[in-house]
Amino acid sequence: MDAESKTTPASSRKYTDSALRLESVSKSFHAGGRSARALDNISFRARRGIVTGLIGPDGAGKTTLMRLVAGLLSPDQGQIHVLGIDALSEPQRVQSTVGYMPQRFGLYEDLSVQENLDLYADLHAVAQADRHARYADLMRMTGLAPFLNRLAGKLSGGMKQKLGLACSLVGSPPLLLLDEPTVGVDPVSRRELWSIVHRLVEERGATVLLSTAYLDEAERCAEVALMHDGKLLGQDDPAVFTRGLAGRSFHVFGTGISKRALQERLSAAPGVLDAIIQGSRVRVVTEQPVLPTAEQLGEREHGLEITPVAPRFEDSFVSLLKGSVQIAKTPPVRAMTSSATAATSNGSDVIVVSNLSRRFGDFYAVRDVNFTVKSGEIFGLLGANGAGKSTTFRMLCGLLPASEGSLRVAGVDLRRAAAKARERVGYMAQKFSLYGDLSVFENLRFFGAAYGLKGARQRARLGWALEEFELGAYADATSSDLPLGFKQRLALAVALMHEPDILFLDEPTSGVDPLGRRDFWRRINALAERGITIMVTTHFMEEAEYCDRLVIMAQGRILAEGTSEEMRARFRSDALPNPTMEDAFVALIGASENNRAGAAG
Amino acid sequence: MNRALIMRLRGLLRKESLQILRDPSSIAIAFVMPVVLLLIFGYGVSLDAKRVPLALVVEQPNRDTASFTAGFFQSPYFVPVRFSTVQEADAAMRARLVDGIVWLRSDFSRRMLSEGNAPIGLIVNGVDANNARLVEGYLQQVWADWLAKFAASQGLTLNMPVQADVRVWFNPAVASTDFLVPGLIAVIMTLTGALLTAMVVAREWERGTMESLLVTPASIHEIILSKLVPYFMLGMGGMILSVAMAVWLFEVPLRGSLWLLMASSSAFLLCALGMGLLISTVSKNQFVAGQIAIIVTFLPAFILSGFVFDIRSMPAAIRLITHIVAARYFVTILQSVFLAGNVWPVVLPNIFALILMAAIFLGLARHSARKSLE
Numbered sequence A: 001m002d003a004e005s006k007t008t009p010a011s012s013r014k015y016t017d018s019a020l021r022l023e024s025v026s027k028s029f030h031a032g033g034r035s036a037r038a039l040d041n042i043s044f045r046a047r048r049g050i051v052t053g054l055i056g057p058d059g060a061g062k063t064t065l066m067r068l069v070a071g072l073l074s075p076d077q078g079q080i081h082v083l084g085i086d087a088l089s090e091p092q093r094v095q096s097t098v099g100y101m102p103q104r105f106g107l108y109e110d111l112s113v114q115e116n117l118d119l120y121a122d123l124h125a126v127a128q129a130d131r132h133a134r135y136a137d138l139m140r141m142t143g144l145a146p147f148l149n150r151l152a153g154k155l156s157g158g159m160k161q162k163l164g165l166a167c168s169l170v171g172s173p174p175l176l177l178l179d180e181p182t183v184g185v186d187p188v189s190r191r192e193l194w195s196i197v198h199r200l201v202e203e204r205g206a207t208v209l210l211s212t213a214y215l216d217e218a219e220r221c222a223e224v225a226l227m228h229d230g231k232l233l234g235q236d237d238p239a240v241f242t243r244g245l246a247g248r249s250f251h252v253f254g255t256g257i258s259k260r261a262l263q264e265r266l267s268a269a270p271g272v273l274d275a276i277i278q279g280s281r282v283r284v285v286t287e288q289p290v291l292p293t294a295e296q297l298g299e300r301e302h303g304l305e306i307t308p309v310a311p312r313f314e315d316s317f318v319s320l321l322k323g324s325v326q327i328a329k330t331p332p333v334r335a336m337t338s339s340a341t342a343a344t345s346n347g348s349d350v351i352v353v354s355n356l357s358r359r360f361g362d363f364y365a366v367r368d369v370n371f372t373v374k375s376g377e378i379f380g381l382l383g384a385n386g387a388g389k390s391t392t393f394r395m396l397c398g399l400l401p402a403s404e405g406s407l408r409v410a411g412v413d414l415r416r417a418a419a420k421a422r423e424r425v426g427y428m429a430q431k432f433s434l435y436g437d438l439s440v441f442e443n444l445r446f447f448g449a450a451y452g453l454k455g456a457r458q459r460a461r462l463g464w465a466l467e468e469f470e471l472g473a474y475a476d477a478t479s480s481d482l483p484l485g486f487k488q489r490l491a492l493a494v495a496l497m498h499e500p501d502i503l504f505l506d507e508p509t510s511g512v513d514p515l516g517r518r519d520f521w522r523r524i525n526a527l528a529e530r531g532i533t534i535m536v537t538t539h540f541m542e543e544a545e546y547c548d549r550l551v552i553m554a555q556g557r558i559l560a561e562g563t564s565e566e567m568r569a570r571f572r573s574d575a576l577p578n579p580t581m582e583d584a585f586v587a588l589i590g591a592s593e594n595n596r597a598g599a600a601g
Numbered sequence B: 001m002n003r004a005l006i007m008r009l010r011g012l013l014r015k016e017s018l019q020i021l022r023d024p025s026s027i028a029i030a031f032v033m034p035v036v037l038l039l040i041f042g043y044g045v046s047l048d049a050k051r052v053p054l055a056l057v058v059e060q061p062n063r064d065t066a067s068f069t070a071g072f073f074q075s076p077y078f079v080p081v082r083f084s085t086v087q088e089a090d091a092a093m094r095a096r097l098v099d100g101i102v103w104l105r106s107d108f109s110r111r112m113l114s115e116g117n118a119p120i121g122l123i124v125n126g127v128d129a130n131n132a133r134l135v136e137g138y139l140q141q142v143w144a145d146w147l148a149k150f151a152a153s154q155g156l157t158l159n160m161p162v163q164a165d166v167r168v169w170f171n172p173a174v175a176s177t178d179f180l181v182p183g184l185i186a187v188i189m190t191l192t193g194a195l196l197t198a199m200v201v202a203r204e205w206e207r208g209t210m211e212s213l214l215v216t217p218a219s220i221h222e223i224i225l226s227k228l229v230p231y232f233m234l235g236m237g238g239m240i241l242s243v244a245m246a247v248w249l250f251e252v253p254l255r256g257s258l259w260l261l262m263a264s265s266s267a268f269l270l271c272a273l274g275m276g277l278l279i280s281t282v283s284k285n286q287f288v289a290g291q292i293a294i295i296v297t298f299l300p301a302f303i304l305s306g307f308v309f310d311i312r313s314m315p316a317a318i319r320l321i322t323h324i325v326a327a328r329y330f331v332t333i334l335q336s337v338f339l340a341g342n343v344w345p346v347v348l349p350n351i352f353a354l355i356l357m358a359a360i361f362l363g364l365a366r367h368s369a370r371k372s373l374e
Helices: A064-067 A091-097 A112-121 A128-142 A157-169 A187-202 A217-219 A237-241 A259-268 A313-325 A390-398 A418-422 A440-450 A453-470 A484-496 A514-529 A543-546 A565-572 A581-600 B002-022 B024-044 B063-074 B086-094 B108-113 B129-153 B176-206 B210-213 B220-249 B258-281 B286-303 B316-322 B328-339 B344-368
Strands: A018-031 A036-046 A051-055 A076-081 A100-102 A175-179 A207-212 A223-230 A231-236 A249-254 A272-278 A281-286 A304-308 A349-360 A363-374 A378-382 A404-409 A426-428 A501-507 A532-537 A549-554 A557-563 B052-058 B078-083 B098-106 B120-124
Touching: A018 A207, A018 A581, A036 A064, A036 A076, A036 A207, A036 A223, A036 A231, A036 B344, A051 A064, A051 A187, A051 A217, A064 A076, A064 A207, A100 A157, A100 B210, A112 A157, A112 B002, A128 A157, A128 A187, A128 B220, A157 A175, A157 A187, A157 B002, A157 B210, A175 A187, A187 A207, A187 A217, A207 B176, A217 A237, A217 A313, A223 A313, A231 A237, A231 A313, A237 A313, A249 A259, A259 A272, A259 A281, A272 A543, A281 A313, A281 A565, A313 A349, A313 A404, A313 A514, A349 A390, A349 A532, A349 B063, A363 A390, A363 A532, A363 A557, A363 B176, A378 A390, A378 A514, A378 A543, A390 A404, A390 A501, A390 A532, A440 A453, A440 A484, A440 A581, A453 A484, A484 A514, A514 A532, A532 A543, A543 A565, A543 A581, A549 A565, A549 A581, A557 A565, A557 A581, A565 A581, B002 B220, B024 B176, B024 B220, B052 B063, B052 B086, B052 B129, B052 B210, B063 B078, B063 B098, B063 B108, B063 B129, B078 B086, B086 B098, B086 B120, B098 B129, B120 B129, B176 B210, B176 B220, B176 B258, B176 B286, B176 B328, B220 B258, B220 B344, B258 B286, B258 B328, B258 B344, B286 B328, B328 B344
Parallel strands: A051 A207, A051 A223, A100 A175, A175 A207, A378 A532, A378 A549, A426 A501, A501 A532, B052 B078, B052 B098
Antiparallel strands: A018 A036, A018 A076, A223 A231, A249 A281, A249 A304, A272 A281, A349 A363, A349 A404, A549 A557, B098 B120
C-alpha cells in the first residue's frame, strides 16, 4: 500500500469523542414470511478525524449499518448517535448534516456533471458567493473540470464515482458516509479515490466511514471494523490485526509437485490455517508462529522450500473467520482428483483467438485481441469493468458474433459451428442465472436435460453433482433460498453436468466471502488437475495468482500476457521491491496511456 | 432558513424539468399518448352504425316498393344489396355479408295502409346487440318517414296511435365522437397523472438517486412538491393539447367556459398525481409501478367512469364502486361542459367530489412517504 497517503494511526493522536456511536444495534428484515438478521447486536464507534473502514464480504451487514447511520432505516433495538444527534428521534437532522454516497453513487445520469453539482449545492443551500471556490476545490481534487458539460451517464465508472463523491462533498459535511465506493472501478481510479479521501481527512479534518469488500483496502484505513454475517468480529488499527499474525505467514515452494496438488495437501495439513496459491508458490498461514518443517506440513516425498513472508490483512481476516465460524477442516476434493482422466495437460491449444475485434457502431469494445489457451490450463482475463472482458467472453461462448478475427474453441471455428463448440463448453454466468424457484435437484436435472443427458447417464451425473458439491442435504431446497456460497456451488455443478472439456467462469467469486472464495478455487484447482481447461474473468487482482497464465485488458485491448510472477517482476524496482498484482496493473495502465499520448503527439 | 428552502425547491424543480426535457418517455406519455388515443377514438372507434350492409328482398316489385326502397339507397347508414329470395338473403347474412334483411312480401302494397302494422319483415344480426338496436331504430325511422311522405302525397292523414316528435338535445347530430372525445380526455389525464408520477418516482428508487436525495436537508414535503409541480404543468399541457384537438380537429362543441374546464381539470389532475405518488410509495420498481397504475387507475377510468359504458345500466354493486373512481366525476363534468355548457348543478357537486378525492390521495401519499427505506 502507498504508505505516504496513509493517515497516522489513530492511537498516536488524541481524540476525545466519537463522531459515531452505535450501542447494541440489531436489525432484521422480513420478506415473504422469512426473516433475515442483517445486524446482530452491534456496538461500534468511529472516531473524529480519521477514516474508519467497515470491512466484510457481501451480506455482512455493511450497507444496513450505513443506512442506519444515515437515518434511512431504524433499528429493531439499540441506540445510534451521529455527531451527537440521536439518529432514531431526529433522522432529518442527521440527513441534513452528513454527506452520503450510496452504492450506485446516486447520480442523475441524464444531468451533466455541472447540473449534478448544482443540484446538490442547492439542496445543501450553498450560497452562490461560496460556490465558485467550493467547485474549484472539488475540481482540483477530482480532476473532473474538463467534463463539466458531459452527462453523468456518459462518464466512465471511475469518473462517476468521483462525481458521486464530489456531490456528497458539496455541502462540506463533517462526516462522510461512503458505501462501497470502490466496487467495480479500476485500480487506478480506486487509488485516486483513496487519495482524495485521505486529503479530505488531512486538510479538512473530516471524519469518514467507508465500507468495502476488498480486504486489501483495510490497510488504507486508520481503523477498521471487521464484519461478517451481521456480527462485528473486531475493531482496531489494521496493523494490530496483522501484528497478531507475525511470524505465521510463509511461502512454500515445492519441487516435483504441482502448485495445486501442493496447496491441497497443505490445506489439509495439521496446524495450517490457510493455504492459497500465489503465483508458483503456496502461501501458508499457520496456527503457531514457528517455521514449519516439510514433515510438519505432512510432505515427505517432495522437497519444500519454506520462506517467511510479511502477514497481510486477509490472513488475519481468514484466521478470525475460521476462529469464529468453527468449520471443520475441509476434506480434499476426492472424486475429482482421483478421476480416471490423467492429471496432466497434453499442452495442445484448446482456445485460439487471433486478431479478434468487436465493434458496436464505431466503438471498439474489443480490439485486435490475440491469445492461446492450452488444455488443462487456468487462464485469466483480468481487467476493470468495461475493459472488454465480458464481450470477449460472450464471443468465446458463441453468444455474440465477432466483427473481425478468428476464434477456435476445442478445434471448432466459432464462426461456422458455434453450437457444436458449445457442447464441449460449460459456462457459469456472472450472476446466479439458474431458476430460483426450482429446487437444487430440479435445476440440475433441467440443465442436464438441456444438454441431452437422459436415462442412466443422467442419474449418474445427478448423483455425482450432489455428492461432489456436497449438495445432497440441499437437494430439495429452493435454489433462491441457498446461501451465496451454495448458489455458486450449484451454478458450478450445473455447468459441469455434461462433462465439458472447457469451463468458462465469468466473475465467479464476485461478492463471495474469503472462505467461500477459497472453497470455490479449491474446486476449480481440482478440475484443472483433472485436465479441464478453465478460463476465468475477474476484477479481483489477487485472483490472478490462481491463474497459470493471464492477460490484462483495458479499453478493449490486451496490455500484457504472461504469468502473474512475470507481470509483477516487470515492475519490480527499488521503490517497489515487492509489487502486487495491483501495482503491476496500475503501472501497465500508466505505460499504455503514455504510449498513446506519445503516439498522438 | 427561508432562503435555504427556496434554494432547495429551486434546485429540485430545475432538476426535474431538465429530466423531463432530456428523457423522451415523459414527454411521450404527456403529449404523444393523447394524440394517438384521440386519433384512434376520434376516427377509428365509433358507436354510430354507418354503412351497414343490408339485404333487400322485394317479392313483387312495383311503384310503392320502389319508392320505399329508394329511401335506403339515399340513407348514409345503409348499403343495400338486392336479393330475389329470402333464402339467398339468409345465406348472405350467415356469411356475414349483410347485417340485416328487409323483406317486402308480395302483399306489401295491399297491406301498407289498410292495416295498422307494417307489412315488412326485418331480420337483424343480433350478435352485436348495440348495432342491431341501431339498425332497427334507423329502419323504423326510414319506414315512418316514407309512410308520412307517401300519405301526404296521396292527400291522406295517417292515423298512428302515438306520434313521436323526437328532438335530440346536446348532440343533435347524435355523433358519438362528440360524446367519446370529452370522456377520453379524462382517461388521458389519468394516464399522464398517475402513470407519470408513479414511474418517475420509481425510477429514482431504481437508479438509487432517491437514496442520496433522502440524505440531504430536503424534507419529504419538498421532494413531493418537486414531483407535483412539474408533472402538473406537463399534465395540463397534455390537457390543453387534447382540448385543442377536440375542438379544432374533431369539431366537438365547447359550450361551457374554458376556465371552468381548466379549473375542474386541475382538480382532477391533482387526484391523478396523488394516486401516482401513492402507487410509488408501494412500488419502487418502474415496471411494477406501471402495471399497478394501469390496473388501478387507467382501467377503472376506462370502464367504470361512464366514458363509454353508461353507469346507470351497471349492476348496483358496480355502480357503488364507480363512486371511488375519480374519472367518473371528471367525465360527467367534461361531458356537460363540452356538450351542455356550465350546468352548475351538475358541475359543482362533481368538482367538490374531485377536490375531496385529491385531498385524500395527496394526504395518503404524504402520510405513507417517509424519508426512510422502510
